[in-house]
């Protein structure tokens with residue numbers, strides 16, 4: 001019989017206790033154990049980015065992590081952004097710019113962009129293009145995805161600032177790591 005481990009995963013602000021085998025991937029735990037099926041699985045090799053979530057605020061490939069490695073980390077999936085009835089501003093921008101066709105890659109792009117904009121709110125279009133190149137889209141093309149992320153970033157910059165003391169990155173400084 002395969003050994004199982006009790007882990008607590010903190011997902012979208014809620015703690016979940018799970019019994020998992022050591023080799024249970026994080027993406028399988030999210031989808032099959034917690035029924036958070038918004039996170040998609042494509043290549044399972046860390047290439048396509050369909051499984052991108054935020055781990056401690058940074059984009060990461062959930063297919064490359066084991067569930068046991070995620071204990072104590074702050075996990076955010078696409079379900080944290082909004083709902084069909086109440087999409088967040090990034091999701092609305094994707095819709096307005098037609099930044100998806102089949103939508104399979106979209107949850108990964110949304111979480112990649114959400115993490116990127118959180119750390120690089122003043123990113124240039126070229127930096128956005130570089131950031132979204134980490135994920136693969138087979139049917140939309142990248143232009144509308146770049147337009148959507150750029151539009152969302154512009155609108156967020158124009159919105160009233162509710163944060164205090166947040167450091168403003170230097171122009172051209174891109175310190176966002178590529179997803180693991």
Ligand code: FES
Nearest residue numbers: 042043044049063
């Ligand atoms: S499923 Fe392709 S990178 Fe994870």
Ligand code: FES
Nearest residue numbers: 101102103137138
């Ligand atoms: S919208 Fe179909 S793969 Fe990206």
